[in-house]
Amino acid sequence: MERIIFYIISILMIVFAVMSVSNRNIMRSIIYLLFVLIGIAGLYFMVQFYFLGAVQLTVYAGGIIVLYVNSIMLVEKINNPLDVTKFWKRLLAGAIATTGAGLTLVAIWSHNFKEATVSKEIGINEIGKAFLSYGDKGYILPFEVISILLLAAMVGAIVIAKTNKVKESN
Amino acid sequence: MILNIFTDIHELLLGLMSEEAAHILELVLIAAGYLGIFAILGLLLVWLERRVAGFFQLRLGPNRVGPMGLFQTIADALKLVSKELTGTVKADMQLYKLAPYFVITTALMSLALIPFSYEIHAFDINIGLFFLTSVSSIGVIGIFLAGWASNNKYSLIGGMRTGIQMISYELSVGMSIVTMVVLAGTLQISEIVEIQKDGWLIFKGHIPALIAFMVFMIAGTAESNRTPFDLVEAESELGAGFHTEYSGMNFAYYFLAEFVNLFIISSVAVVLFFGGWLSPFGITDSIPFAGLFWFGIKVVGVIFIFMWFRWTFPRFRIDQLLTLEWKYLLPINIVNIVLMALMVWLGLTF
Numbered sequence: 001m002e003r004i005i006f007y008i009i010s011i012l013m014i015v016f017a018v019m020s021v022s023n024r025n026i027m028r029s030i031i032y033l034l035f036v037l038i039g040i041a042g043l044y045f046m047v048q049f050y051f052l053g054a055v056q057l058t059v060y061a062g063g064i065i066v067l068y069v070n071s072i073m074l075v076e077k078i079n080n081p082l083d084v085t086k087f088w089k090r091l092l093a094g095a096i097a098t099t100g101a102g103l104t105l106v107a108i109w110s111h112n113f114k115e116a117t118v119s120k121e122i123g124i125n126e127i128g129k130a131f132l133s134y135g136d137k138g139y140i141l142p143f144e145v146i147s148i149l150l151l152a153a154m155v156g157a158i159v160i161a162k163t164n165k166v167k168e169s170n
Numbered sequence: 171m172i173l174n175i176f177t178d179i180h181e182l183l184l185g186l187m188s189e190e191a192a193h194i195l196e197l198v199l200i201a202a203g204y205l206g207i208f209a210i211l212g213l214l215l216v217w218l219e220r221r222v223a224g225f226f227q228l229r230l231g232p233n234r235v236g237p238m239g240l241f242q243t244i245a246d247a248l249k250l251v252s253k254e255l256t257g258t259v260k261a262d263m264q265l266y267k268l269a270p271y272f273v274i275t276t277a278l279m280s281l282a283l284i285p286f287s288y289e290i291h292a293f294d295i296n297i298g299l300f301f302l303t304s305v306s307s308i309g310v311i312g313i314f315l316a317g318w319a320s321n322n323k324y325s326l327i328g329g330m331r332t333g334i335q336m337i338s339y340e341l342s343v344g345m346s347i348v349t350m351v352v353l354a355g356t357l358q359i360s361e362i363v364e365i366q367k368d369g370w371l372i373f374k375g376h377i378p379a380l381i382a383f384m385v386f387m388i389a390g391t392a393e394s395n396r397t398p399f400d401l402v403e404a405e406s407e408l409g410a411g412f413h414t415e416y417s418g419m420n421f422a423y424y425f426l427a428e429f430v431n432l433f434i435i436s437s438v439a440v441v442l443f444f445g446g447w448l449s450p451f452g453i454t455d456s457i458p459f460a461g462l463f464w465f466g467i468k469v470v471g472v473i474f475i476f477m478w479f480r481w482t483f484p485r486f487r488i489d490q491l492l493t494l495e496w497k498y499l500l501p502i503n504i505v506n507i508v509l510m511a512l513m514v515w516l517g518l519t520f
Contacts, residue, residue, distance in 0.1 A: 001190055027265060027318060034311065050295050054304040062307025069314050070333055073326070124297050124357050 006046060013039035024081035026072055034065045048121050176289075200292055208278055211433050212426035213243040218470075219429070219477055226481040253418035258321045261415070265319035270416070270423035272312025277427040277434065279305045284437045285359050287447045287461030298359035299351065302438065303344050306393075309431070310336045313402070313412050316424070320415035328411025331488060332402040335392055338495040339399075342389035345503040349382040349510045350375070350442045353519060363446035372443040374520045378510040383443050385499055385506070390435040391479055392491070395428065398483035399491060436472040437465075444468050 013036050020032035037060040044053035085093075134140045179199075183192040217232065217240060224231025232239030257266055283302050285291040295301060310333060317329015353375045354362045362371075372379045392399040403411030413424045440446060445468075447461030454460035486494070513519050 001194070025262070027262065027315075031265060031268070031311075031315070038308075050297050050301065054297055054301045058300075058304035058307055062304060062310075066307075066310055066314070066333065066337060069311065069318075070330075073314075073318060073330065121296065124300070 002046065006043070009039050009042050009046070024084075026082060027069075030065060030068050030072065033068075034061055037061050037065065051122065051124060051127055204278060204281055204292065208281060208426070208430055212429045213247060215429040215433060215473065216243045216246075216425070218473070219480075222474065222477040223481055226478075247422065250418055250422040255420060256415075256417045258415050261321040262319040265315050266415075267420070269312045269315035269319060270420050270427075272315065273309050273427040274312075274423045276305050276309035276312070277430045280434045281430065283359060284434065285363060285441065285446055286465055287459070289458065290462065291360060294358065294360045296356075296358045299347055299357045299362075299438075302434075303340070303347065306431075306434070307340060309427075316416065317412040320412070322415050324408045324410075325412050325414050328402050328404075328408050328414070332395065332412060334488070335395070335399065335402065335491060338492060339389045339392040342385055342495060342499045342503055343393055345500070345507060346382040346386040346389065347438070347442065349378060349503070349507050352507065352510045352514055353379065354442075359441055359446075362441060363448060366445040366448055367452065369520060370443060370445040375510065375513065376520070378506050378513060379443065381502065381506045382510070383439070385503055386439060386442070387475065387479075389495075389499065390439065391476060392495075394431045394435050394476075396432065396476060397480040398486050400485060401488055401491065404485060432473060432476060433469065436469045436476065439472050440465065440468040444472075 016032045016035040016039070020029045020036060023029045023032065037056065041053045041056040041061065044050075044056055130137060131139050131143050180192070180196065183195055186192075187195070220242070221231040221239070232242035235241040235245050257263060280302050282293040283298055285294070313332045313336075314329050317325045317327075317332070320326070350371055351357055351362075353371055354365060356362060356365070365371075366374075372383055375382070395402045403413065408414070413421055416424065447465040449455060449460055449464045454464070
């Protein structure tokens with residue numbers, strides 16, 4: 001049962017990923033990408049990583065895709081299909097993608113996977129404590145670094161938005 | 171009693187087929203049940219909205235079809251089903267047809283997390299509230315797509331307005347939920363209800379909880395695109411906003427989802443502030459069906475407040491809407507979270 005669902009989700013994800021890069025309508029590409037991201041969240045839910053799945057939905061599906069859709073709607077002439085790239089460029093991209101996929105497959109096949117003995121639902125309390133502890137298995141440093149990065153990005157966005165306004169009023 | 175019914179069905183199915191098949195069939199049955207709840211809720215709330223509108227405007231509202239006009243919305247739904255599905259020329263038909271399903275699927279998924287009573291709670295995971303917000307954040311894509319794929323300027327403007335509005339107000343809804351989670355100490359919905367056995371959270375958290383409740387109600391009105399924040403479909407300026415070009419059942423999907431979202435927002439308010447399905451002072455704790463009754467009463471009460479807003483306040487302008495969110499609600503919310511954390515830390519809560 002679980003295996004069947006896994007294969008269904010995976011095949012759908014692969015199909016939508018291919019459609020997303022091959023479609024010439026940019027809005028449809030985004031929607032296919034959204035389905036791929038939702039599929040990833042589905043896989044997380046299947047292995048009971050509920051928190052990771054919900055974060056995947058919020059950040060990627062609910063946040064980034066909405067941002068993409070928003071910015072694409074501001075772009076001119078979205079109704080026109082995208083230009084077809086040159087043949088050698090497509091060849092190069094294909095070669096790079098195949099190499100990457102091949103490397104990943106080799107890495108997966110050469111790794112000796114062990115069957116998981118305990119499948120336990122990780123509570124949100126443990127995740128929260130791990131984020132804020134500085135001892136063993138604590139993630140306080142990356143957590144704080146990321147918050148500073150986000151703060152810097154926000155301040156940068158505000159500064160960029162402000163300067164234009166000042167120039168206009170002058 | 172209702173638990174007995176569930177176990178009876180379970181055993182009946184086990185007798186007929188293998189365990190795995192019974193499991194799948196039960197999942198399908200639950201899903202069908204929730205679809206039924208979805209439709210009934212939508213129809214009932216539309217009827218309620220029209221009756222309340224009549225009440226506020228000193229008229230009767232629907233009163234001819236069935237007792238108190240109860241079957242009016244069913245007649246409307248039948249009419250909508252029988253209507254032709256139209257679309258605009260040169261619209262992106264694929265996305266145009268896909269868009270309503272985003273809205274309706276997310277509403278259905280959120281419905282699974284709502285605890286109707288102790289017994290009836292389909293999906294109770296340890297990140298319940300977080301999952302609810304993350305699922306409902308996808309719904310906005312359906313509205314965006316509808317606005318874009320309709321190939322209509324009014325729809326596009328409506329869609330863009332929704333995006334701005336829902337992304338902004340999602341922050342306030344999320345932050346007021348976080349404020350209450352600080353007090354409750356858990357994200358699991360059933361546990362949040364359980365800890366309110368000795369007092370609703372709005373009393374336990376007093377001042378910050380009250381502020382959080384007010385912010386939640388304002389932001390919840392905006393999240394469900396209701397007046398005074400219904401710039402998305404402002405009739406006088408935009409026709410009907412993002413769903414101008416939708417007809418028949420496609421339109422009905424948006425309409426139903428809007429009312430189910432209202433129910434979900436109200437249920438979250440009831441769970442967070444008013445003790446969910448718990449009875450006041452535990453007077454009916456021993457009766458198995460009572461939770462459903464209390465939950466229903468509380469939710470209808472909160473829904474009535476939302477409807478009261480709708481028929482009392484005029485519509486905001488878009489700049490007023492954004493000013494309210496970013497310059498007032500968000501700072502209030504951030505200070506409120508700190509206040510609530512202080513209260514919990516110093517043990518000033520009841």
